[in-house]
Structure formats: C-alpha cells, structure tokens
Amino acid sequence: MTDSGTGVGDGTRAVRAGLPDPVKHEPALPGPVFAAHYHLPGEVTGPYTYGRDENPTWNRLERAIGELEAPGQDSVETLVFASGMAAISAVLFSQLRAGDAVVLPSDGYQVLPLVRAQLEAYGIEVRTAPTGGDAQLEVVDGAKLLWLETPSNPGLDVCDIRRLAEAARARGCLVAVDNTLATPLGQRPLELGADFSVASGTKQLTGHGDILLGYVIGGDASAMAAVRRWRKLVGAIPGPMEAWLAHRSIATLQLRVDWQNASAMALAEVLRGRDEVTGLRYPGLPDDPSYKIASQQMRHYGCVVSFSLSTRARAERFLEALRLVDDATSFGGVRSTAERRGRWGGDAVEEGFIRFSVGAEDPRDLVADVLRALDESAR
Ligand SMILES: *Cc1c(COP(=O)(O)O)cnc(C)c1O
Numbered sequence: 198m199t200d201s202g203t204g205v206g207d208g209t210r211a212v213r214a215g216l217p218d219p220v221k222h223e224p225a226l227p228g229p230v231f232a233a234h235y236h237l238p239g240e241v242t243g244p245y246t247y248g249r250d251e252n253p254t255w256n257r258l259e260r261a262i263g264e265l266e267a268p269g270q271d272s273v274e275t276l277v278f279a280s281g282m283a284a285i286s287a288v289l290f291s292q293l294r295a296g297d298a299v300v301l302p303s304d305g306y307q308v309l310p311l312v313r314a315q316l317e318a319y320g321i322e323v324r325t326a327p328t329g330g331d332a333q334l335e336v337v338d339g340a341k342l343l344w345l346e347t348p349s350n351p352g353l354d355v356c357d358i359r360r361l362a363e364a365a366r367a368r369g370c371l372v373a374v375d376n377t378l379a380t381p382l383g384q385r386p387l388e389l390g391a392d393f394s395v396a397s398g399t400k401q402l403t404g405h406g407d408i409l410l411g412y413v414i415g416g417d418a419s420a421m422a423a424v425r426r427w428r429k430l431v432g433a434i435p436g437p438m439e440a441w442l443a444h445r446s447i448a449t450l451q452l453r454v455d456w457q458n459a460s461a462m463a464l465a466e467v468l469r470g471r472d473e474v475t476g477l478r479y480p481g482l483p484d485d486p487s488y489k490i491a492s493q494q495m496r497h498y499g500c501v502v503s504f505s506l507s508t509r510a511r512a513e514r515f516l517e518a519l520r521l522v523d524d525a526t527s528f529g530g531v532r533s534t535a536e537r538r539g540r541w542g543g544d545a546v547e548e549g550f551i552r553f554s555v556g557a558e559d560p561r562d563l564v565a566d567v568l569r570a571l572d573e574s575a576r
Contacts, residue, residue: 207382207496208451210268215261215444229254229441250429254437258444259412262402265381265447266394266414273387274421275414276428277440281377281397282308283433284411288373288393289342291427292420295320297341302328304354305346306375307543329354329486334364345391346375347384348487350528351503351538351552353478355487358494362390371420377402378528382454383497392417393424401500401529403446404453408439453531453557457500460560464553465502467564471571476505476547500555501528503538509548511574512537516551518570521558528554533563 216225230253235245245251259275267273278284289312293299299316301309303325313323324340326333328349333356337343343365347356362372373393374386380401386394396402398410415421428434435443458481465479480491481498491498506512516524522533526541533556538546555563 206451207265210264211382211451212448214264214447215257215259217257226257226441226444227253229437231437249432249434252434252437252440254440254444255435258440258447261444261447262381262398262412263414265450266376266385267387267416270387270416272418273414273416274418274425275412276421276425277398277435277443278411278413278428279433279435280409281306281395281399281411283428283431284395284397284413285375286312287424287427287431287433288395288413289316289344290319291423292342292371293319293321296322298322298324298339299342299344300324300326300333300336300340301344302326302346302349304328304349304352304545305344306350306377307541310543327354328352328356331356331361333361337361337365337368337370339368340365340370342371342373344373344375346377348378348480348491348499348501350378351501351544351546351550353378353480353485353487353499353501353503355480355491355495357490358384358386358389358391366390378499378501379495379497380450380454380499380529382450383458383499384495387414387416389494392420398443399529400527401453401457402450403443404450404529404531405446406525406527406530406532406534408442410435410439410443454497454500456557457529457531457555458497460558460563461500461502461555462498463560464555464564464567467568468502468504471568473506473511473571473575474504475507476503476550478503502553502555504551504553505547506549506551506574509537509539512549512551514576515570515574518573519566520570521563521566522553522556522570528552530554531557533558 233248263275377396393415480487525534535553
C-alpha cells in the first residue's frame with residue numbers, strides 16, 4: 198500500500214526503516230551497542246552518557262518505529278521500553294496525577310485491572326467503558342486521559358479512533374491507543390488524532406515469540422518528555438540485544454503481516470461455515486460487527502481470530518488435537534498459537550472461548566489442521 202504523503206509503500210519502508218546512511222565497510226544495520234556507560238571526559242554532553250538514558254541501538258529502533266507509525270511526521274518522538282506493560286505504565290503514570298480521572302477499556306488487555314488497582318491506590322479515578330459502540334463518549338467528560346485498545350484483546354471489538362479523539366480533544370482530554378494488535382502497518386493512531394500510540398512489540402511487530410518489547414510514540418514534546426523521564430526513573434529499558442533483534446525483525450513486518458493476516462482471513466472464512474463454532478470474530482469479515490469502523494481506520498485486520506466451542510472440554514480437546522498450532526498464550530508470532538482464554542480468569546469470555554493467532558505456515562496446511570482438530574474434538 199502506498200502513501201500519498203511519502204510516496205513509498207509499507208514494504209519498502211519496513212526493510213529500510215531506521216537504517217543509518219550507508220557507510221563503506223559497515224553493515225546496513227549496525228550491531229547492538231552494549232554499554233552501561235560511555236566515554237565522557239570533561240563536561241557532560243549528550244547524546245550518550247549513561248546506558249539507562251540513551252543507547253544508539255534503541256535510537257535506530259525508535260526511528261524505525263516512528264517511520265512506520267507516523268511516516269513523514271518528523272516532529273513525533275518514539276521511546277522504546279522493556280515490554281508493552283512498561284510502555285503502557287509509562288504513559289499512565291507520567292501523565293496522571295492524584296485527583297485526575299482516566300477512562301480505561303473494560304474489555305482490554307488482561308493486566309489492565311491490576312493497573313486500575315494501582316492507579317486507584319495513587320488517588321486517580323478510574324472509569325471504564327467497553328471498546329465497541331463508542332460508549333467512551335458517555336464517561337469522558339472531565340477525564341484527563343482516554344485509553345483505547347482497538348481492536349481489543351481478546352474480544353476483537355473496534356472503536357472509532359477519529360471520532361473519540363475529536364470528542365476527547367474538545368474536552369481537553371488526551372487520547373492513547375494501544376496499537377498492539379493492529380501493528381503500525383495495520384493502523385496509525387496518531388494520524389487518526391490520538392496523542393499517543395502505545396504498543397507491545399512482543400507480538401506481531403517483532404513476530405518471533407522470542408523478545409519482550411514496548412514503545413510509546415507521540416507528537417506532544419512536553420508529554421513525551423514526561424514519558425522519557427518516567428523511563429529513566431523506573432529504568433524500564435530494553436536490552437540492546439532485544440532492541441537490535443526487534444529492529445532486524447521489523448524488516449519482514451510487511452511480509453509477515455500480509456501473509457499471516459491473509460491466512461487469518463482464510464481461517465475465519467472456513468470457521469464461519471462450521472456449525473460447532475459460535476461467536477466467531479475477525480474484524481476483516483464483512484459481516485463482523487467491527488468491520489464497518491475497522492475498514493475505515495485499519496489497513497490490515499490483524500492475525501488473531503477468536504471463537505467459541507460449546508464447552509471447556511470440547512475446546513481443550515480441539516487444542517490438544519491441533520498439530521501445527523502450539524497451545525500457548527500471546528499472539529502475532531510466525532508459529533500459530535491458540536489457547537482457551539478462560540484458563541487465565543479475568544477476561545469476560547465463555548469457557549469454550551479460543552483466541553487463535555495465525556502464524557506464517559502454509560494456510561492450506563493450517564486450515565486442514567484446524568478442520569481435522571475440530572472433527573476430532575467432537576468425539
Ligand atoms: C501483550 C499485550 C500487552 C502487554 O505487552 P507485554 O509486552 O507482554 O508487556 C499490552 N496490550 C496488549 C493489547 C497486549 O496484547
């Protein structure tokens with residue numbers, strides 16, 4: 198897909214994102230810089246002083262993410278973190294003070310209830326609203342920050358970022374969007390009016406199920422300065438090796454997103470024809486409740502499909518019968534994973550609810566494996 202603004206497509210941008218200008222005899226992506234401190238004689242001047250504050254390997258990764266999340270927007274700033282939760286906490290705890298109110302999704306990432314308890318312990322009022330239906334509008338008055346997660350995990354509901362961001366802005370309320378599921382190729386929250394796009398890079402962004410990472414990107418310099426200060430204070434920084442691996446992985450983001458998301462669509466279409474499958478959700482299915490808004494604000498619909506089987510036992514038999522799909526949590530990796538989400542507690546889902554993350558296997562093999570496992574689970 199090509200942008201009007203910058204003229205190049207996502208694949209072209211992804212393979213070169215964040216790379217320095219070529220230097221003779223140097224690799225395209227310089228290796229990780231391992232440094233707790235840097236040579237610093239005399240006066241203290243940046244950019245590189247101490248390893249908790251700055252690292253050139255992070256900086257290259259931050260440039261790469263910035264080029265994908267907000268192409269052509271040079272004034273935005275990106276900060277990488279040790280995990281998605283580190284990034285989420287950095288925004289919440291750097292922007293909110295005792296007495297402020299925040300709106301969180303009632304159906305979002307499963308750690309949010311823990312975050313809620315911590316925010317309340319600090320005297321911050323927490324309101325919640327479901328992701329679908331733009332019900333956030335009813336509780337946003339007087340709030341300092343509106344937190345959106347769209348598509349939501351694991352329910353795959355979608356809200357209208359542009360509409361909610363306009364309403365929030367009119368009330369002087371900041372908006373953050375958890376962009377984990379969509380990835381920067383699937384959705385660009387800053388272009389839709391959000392103040393922050395925040396994500397776990399642990400999922401499809403890096404896509405190999407081997408690193409934890411998070412990031413925050415925003416266009417407001419003083420808000421981002423507070424996020425940066427929080428990272429320094431808490432020390433929630435990625436290791437240089439993880440940052441370098443993440444950057445290397447982003448080169449194939451377009452390939453993985455195209456392939457995995459097309460396979461997710463194919464799987465969703467097959468599941469739609471199965472009687473034992475209920476509550477099927479995929480934002481790219483034209484008859485999905487999320488489709489109307491998703492098709493307006495998303496460029497790709499993600500690699501996660503969710504659905505229910507009749508009982509917990511049936512879901513467990515299905516998962517056990519799968520041969521090409523690991524029973525594991527998380528999503529977005531090149532190897533398909535699926536899990537019975539109810540085993541964690543916390544999500545408002547049926548006992549037989551399955552979150553299925555479609556990997557980079559041949560889709561025909563994957564669909565055949567799923568159909569066979571469905572048949573076997575009936576016995
Ligand atoms: C996984 C996830 C997170 C947390 O990310 P970590 O990297 O595990 O800390 C946050 N939001 C969403 C939507 C997620 O899926």
